[in-house]
Amino acid sequence: GAGVSQSPSNKVTEKGKDVELRCDPISGHTALYWYRQRLGQGLEFLIYFQGNSAPDKSGLPSDRFSAERTGESVSTLTIQRTQQEDSAVYLCASSLGVEDGRTFGSGTRLTVV
Amino acid sequence: GENVEQHPSTLSVQEGDSAVIKCTYSDSASNYFPWYKQELGKRPQLIIDIRSNVGEKKDQRIAVTLNKTAKHFSLHITETQPEDSAVYFCAASMGGYQKVTFGTGTKLQVIP
Numbered sequence: 627g628a629g630v631s632q633s634p635s636n637k638v639t640e641k642g643k644d645v646e647l648r649c650d651p652i653s654g655h656t657a658l659y660w661y662r663q664r665l666g667q668g669l670e671f672l673i674y675f676q677g678n679s680a681p682d683k684s685g686l687p688s689d690r691f692s693a694e695r696t697g698e699s700v701s702t703l704t705i706q707r708t709q710q711e712d713s714a715v716y717l718c719a720s721s722l723g724v725e726d727g728r729t730f731g732s733g734t735r736l737t738v739v
Numbered sequence: 740g741e742n743v744e745q746h747p748s749t750l751s752v753q754e755g756d757s758a759v760i761k762c763t764y765s766d767s768a769s770n771y772f773p774w775y776k777q778e779l780g781k782r783p784q785l786i787i788d789i790r791s792n793v794g795e796k797k798d799q800r801i802a803v804t805l806n807k808t809a810k811h812f813s814l815h816i817t818e819t820q821p822e823d824s825a826v827y828f829c830a831a832s833m834g835g836y837q838k839v840t841f842g843t844g845t846k847l848q849v850i851p
Contacts, residue, residue: 659839670841727788728785729785730783732781732782
């Protein structure tokens with residue numbers, strides 16, 4: 627597609643429920659990243675995928691967080707047993723290669739009530 | 740790991756004046772430094788980047804400088820306009836390494 631697409635754009639969920647966030651990267655971009663942005667704060671790295679290599683999961687805050695990517699296409703970020711502190715905007719980005727600038731999606735605003 | 744510090748956290752300038760945002764990084768191995776602009780409620784967008792083999796890069800009213808010895812880099816915006824108002828993030832990463840570490844952001848307000 628023309629840009630990085632994320633869905634849903636907004637998600638309100640009850641504490642304890644699981645949520646799944648989706649990211650469609652730009653076609654041909656081998657690298658895909660997930661970031662978390664809390665209100666008024668900077669971007670917090672979560673996870674990185676590069677082609678078929680093992681992902682870098684070093685930014686995932688707990689084992690409730692997981693992500694998958696099939697080849698060089700869609701990625702899903704799953705948060706299990708959501709907590710209120712998980713409320714944030716979750717941004718996905720992709721780049722042609724690891725050393726190229728990232729194009730961000732519009733994000734998913736997650737609110738845990 | 741890498742630590743990126745960004746200053747100031749907020750910056751107000753009169754339209755037409757220049758704005759400077761400064762960042763420092765901790766890992767001397769970092770060699771890629773992008774800057775992102777995030778307008779209110781919108782996604783971050785890459786506006787300029789610099790690699791460690793150059794000391795300065797310009798793109799119209801925006802320039803970035805890099806001092807590898809001191810481990811700091813700066814964003815310079817000249818002739819600021821109201822549409823420059825946004826949060827600006829600096830970042831650093833090691834070439835060939837995937838994890839870009841972002842600064843905490845600078846909220847720039849350009850007063851007409």
